[in-house]
Amino acid sequence: MGDKTEKLLSILKLQPVVPVLIVDDAKSAVPLAQALVAGGLKAIEITMRTPAALEAVRAVAAEVEGAEVGAGTILNAAHWQAAVEAGSKFIVSPGTTQELLDAAADSDVPLLPGAATASEVMALREEGYQVLKFFPAEQAGGAAYLKALSSPLAGTLFCPTGSISLKNARDYLSLPNVVCVGGSWVAPKELVAAGDWAGITKLAAEAAALKA
Numbered sequence: 041m042g043d044k045t046e047k048l049l050s051i052l053k054l055q056p057v058v059p060v061l062i063v064d065d066a067k068s069a070v071p072l073a074q075a076l077v078a079g080g081l082k083a084i085e086i087t088m089r090t091p092a093a094l095e096a097v098r099a100v101a102a103e104v105e106g107a108e109v110g111a112g113t114i115l116n117a118a119h120w121q122a123a124v125e126a127g128s129k130f131i132v133s134p135g136t137t138q139e140l141l142d143a144a145a146d147s148d149v150p151l152l153p154g155a156a157t158a159s160e161v162m163a164l165r166e167e168g169y170q171v172l173k174f175f176p177a178e179q180a181g182g183a184a185y186l187k188a189l190s191s192p193l194a195g196t197l198f199c200p201t202g203s204i205s206l207k208n209a210r211d212y213l214s215l216p217n218v219v220c221v222g223g224s225w226v227a228p229k230e231l232v233a234a235g236d237w238a239g240i241t242k243l244a245a246e247a248a249a250l251k252a
Contacts, residue, residue, distance in 0.1 A: 044148070044149075044150040044151075045150065045169075045170050045171060047130075047150050048130055048150035048151075048152060048171055049171060049197075049219065051083045051108045051110070051129060051130055051150075052083060052152075052171065052199060052219050052220045053219060053220070054082045054083045054108065055080060055081050055082060055083060055220065055247075055248050056209070056213055056220050056221065056247065056248065056250045056251035057081060057209065057220060057221055057222070057223050057226060057247035057248070057250060058081070058083050058084070058085055058199065058201075058220055058221070058222045058223070059076050059081050059084050059085065059222075059223065059224070059226045059227055059244070059247075060085045060087060060112060060201060060222045060223060060224045061084065061085065061086045061087065061096075061224070061227055062087050062089050062090060062224070062229075063086055063090060063092050063093055063096040064090050064092060065092055066092040066095035066096045066099060068232055068235075069086070069092075069095075069096035069097075069099045069100050070099050070100060070103050070104055071235070071237050072227060072232060072237070072240065073100040073104040073107050073109070074104055074107075074237070075237035075238070075240040075241045075244065076107075076226065076227065076240065076241070076244045077104060077105075077106045077107050078241045078244070079226075079240070079241040079242065079243065079244025079245040079246075079247070079248060080244060080245055080247075080248030080249075081226065081244045081247060081248055082106050082107055082108050083108045083110065083130075084100065084107055084108065084109050084110070085109075085110045085111070085112040085132055085222060086100065086109060086110070086111060086112065087111075087112040087113040088111055088112065088113045088114060088115075088119055088123065089113050093111070094122055094123070094126045095126075097109055097111055097123060097126040097127055097128055098126040098127055100127075101126065101127025101128070101129075102127065108129050108130070109127065109128060109129060110128050110129055110130035110131060110132055110152075111123035111126070111128040111130075111131055111132065112131075112132035112133075113132070113133070113134060114131050114132065114133045114140065115133065115134075115137075115140075116137070116139055116140065116143075117139050117140070117142070117143040120140065120143040120144070120147070121143070124147060124149050128149060129149065130149060130150050130151075130152060131144070131147075131149055131150070131151045131152065132151075132152045132154075132173055132222075133151065133152070133153050133154050133173070134154040134173070134175050135153075135154045135155070135156075135160075135175075136153040136154060136155065136160070136163075136164060140153070141153075141167055151169075152171060152172065152173045152199060153169055153172055153173065154172070154173040154174075154175045155172045155173070155174065155175075156174065156175060156176070156180040157180075158189060158192070158193065161189065161193055161196055162193070165193070165196060170195065170196060170197060171196075171197045171198075171199070171219065172196060172197070172198055172199070173198070173199050173200075173201055173222070174186055174198040174199070174200040174201070174202075175200070175201050175202050176201070176202030176203065177200035177201055177202040177203065177204055177212070177221075178202055178203035178204065178208075179202060179203065180202070182208075182211070183200075183208070183211040183212050183214075183215060186198060186200060186212065186215055186217065186218065187215050187217075189217065190215060190216055190217040193217075194217075196217060197217055197218070197219045198217055198218050198219065199218070199219060199220050199221060199222055200212045200218060200221050200222070201221065201222030201223070202222075204221050204222065204223045204225075205223065205225050206225060206246065206247070206250075209221050209223065209247070209250055210250060213250055213251050223247065225243070225247075226240065226243045226244050226247050227240055227243070228240075228243075231243075
């Protein structure tokens with residue numbers, strides 16, 4: 041587990057904010073990812089919530105220099121296999137099941153598993169996981185809740201995701217147990233639809249500067 045943890049951390053530590061993308065049109069994936077990378081956000085999560093998601097991962101993995109593309113909303117072993125075959129460098133799940141843990145154990149690709157309670161964190165620690173997704177962050181108690189976990193569950197790092205924005209990202213990033221946050225605000229649907237890649241690069245640069 042150690043090597044995969046290091047591999048995951050090397051990706052998550054590239055930047056303070058990991059863009060969480062819902063891609064409706066795979067044709068937009070490459071210019072979108074290029075805009076994010078140009079703004080300083082190299083690690084990119086594409087969620088498996090649309091029919092275009094796998095094609096988007098495949099295109100970004102193959103065509104966008106500097107991008108570290110991962111797949112999110114992975115719910116089962118079939119999702120896992122498809123995402124890895126498409127070129128995902130890391131896998132993100134909203135929660136955890138034994139099926140996912142088994143798929144992760146058989147793969148060289150690191151998993152960022154979701155947890156929202158102390159018991160879930162403890163269970164994943166027993167499985168050897170040191171870096172977790174805290175989801176849904178705001179709804180599950182926010183930065184104050186995560187801060188409360190930092191002492192009794194010392195040694196566990198989190199990537200909080202869920203209703204995080206430019207306004208509250210620093211609340212999380214200031215915590216000792218937060219390595220980065222996940223956010224969708226850096227790629228608003230209206231800018232993607234308009235092809236405003238310069239606007240997205242600007243938002244990405246603002247996000248990349250949060251922990252400067």
